[in-house]
Amino acid sequence: MKTIVSLQNVCKAFNKGQLQTQALNNINLTIEQGEFVAIVGPSGCGKSTLLSILGLLEQADSGQYHLSEHDVSTLNIDQSAKIRNRHIGFVFQSFNLIDSLTVFENIALPLEHRGSKKAEIEQAVNALLTKLNLLPRAAYYPNQLSGGQQQRVAIARALVGQPDLLLVDEPTGNLDSQNGDSVMQLLCDLNRAGTTIVMVTHDNRYSQMASRQIRLLDGQVITQHSGTTHSANNTNQAMAEAV
Numbered sequence: 358m359k360t361i362v363s364l365q366n367v368c369k370a371f372n373k374g375q376l377q378t379q380a381l382n383n384i385n386l387t388i389e390q391g392e393f394v395a396i397v398g399p400s401g402c403g404k405s406t407l408l409s410i411l412g413l414l415e416q417a418d419s420g421q422y423h424l425s426e427h428d429v430s431t432l433n434i435d436q437s438a439k440i441r442n443r444h445i446g447f448v449f450q451s452f453n454l455i456d457s458l459t460v461f462e463n464i465a466l467p468l469e470h471r472g473s474k475k476a477e478i479e480q481a482v483n484a485l486l487t488k489l490n491l492l493p494r495a496a497y498y499p500n501q502l503s504g505g506q507q508q509r510v511a512i513a514r515a516l517v518g519q520p521d522l523l524l525v526d527e528p529t530g531n532l533d534s535q536n537g538d539s540v541m542q543l544l545c546d547l548n549r550a551g552t553t554i555v556m557v558t559h560d561n562r563y564s565q566m567a568s569r570q571i572r573l574l575d576g577q578v579i580t581q582h583s584g585t586t587h588s589a590n591n592t593n594q595a596m597a598e599a600v
């Protein structure tokens with residue numbers, strides 16, 4: 358099995374005036390291809406910082422980060438952007454779609470940045486629109502969509518470049534429970550089809566649907582549990598049991 362993420366002794370501190378916060382303290386973590394990992398823990402324990410480092414939005418102060426076969430511990434901004442575009446898809450709680458672009462154009466963005474050919478972009482975007490039941494909304498703008506539809510567009514945008522790793526930050530945080538459940542169902546389906554996912558969530562119901570839960574406290578990994586390998590049935594069962 359291919360290792361997608363390898364973190365060794367990763368530390369990250371933030372300085373504000375005289376105050377220093379050790380957001381991550383010696384994190385060691387390996388994530389294999391095809392895993393669905395939930396990162397959980399109380400507010401301030403370092404979940405978002407860890408996701409930002411995994412997504413090359415922040416750099417660790419010390420330690421090693423290998424993403425697929427690349428040592429990405431010490432990249433400059435341009436190198437990080439290039440690796441991020443090729444290897445990482447990011448889904449945010451607040452969707453982060455561009456309001457002035459249509460659904461199609463939003464999803465196409467990562468491939469536009471990559472300089473892909475028009476025909477290739479059309480094929481990839483249309484395939485995802487079909488897969489995620491968004492084809493009838495291709496020409497809509499984000500503010501003409503429900504929250505659940507917007508999050509599906511954001512997921513399509515994150516996937517269009519066929520990343521090695523999908524990073525998902527509180528994907529259901531801005532959604533009602535029905536739309537939240539359907540976005541989680543989509544993530545489980547994508548994982549079953551092979552997508553490697555790391556998700557930060559406060560929602561115990563949803564973290565149980567991942568194949569592994571990593572619990573942080575004060576910037577350290579305190580426990581790791583393997584959950585059930587989800588099938589369509591036990592995804593529904595996990596939701597039902599957790600209500």
Ligand SMILES: Nc1ncnc2c1ncn2[C@@H]1O[C@H](COP(=O)(O)OP(=O)(O)OP(=O)(O)O)[C@@H](O)[C@H]1O
Binds near residue numbers: 398406
């Ligand atoms: N840019 C920053 N400047 C200063 N301190 C920061 C910064 N970002 C995070 N921190 C601090 O680092 C620690 C970890 O923050 P982080 O946002 O990673 O936690 P979290 O587990 O994601 O919290 P939440 O669940 O509330 O989103 C916190 O104590 C936070 O105050």
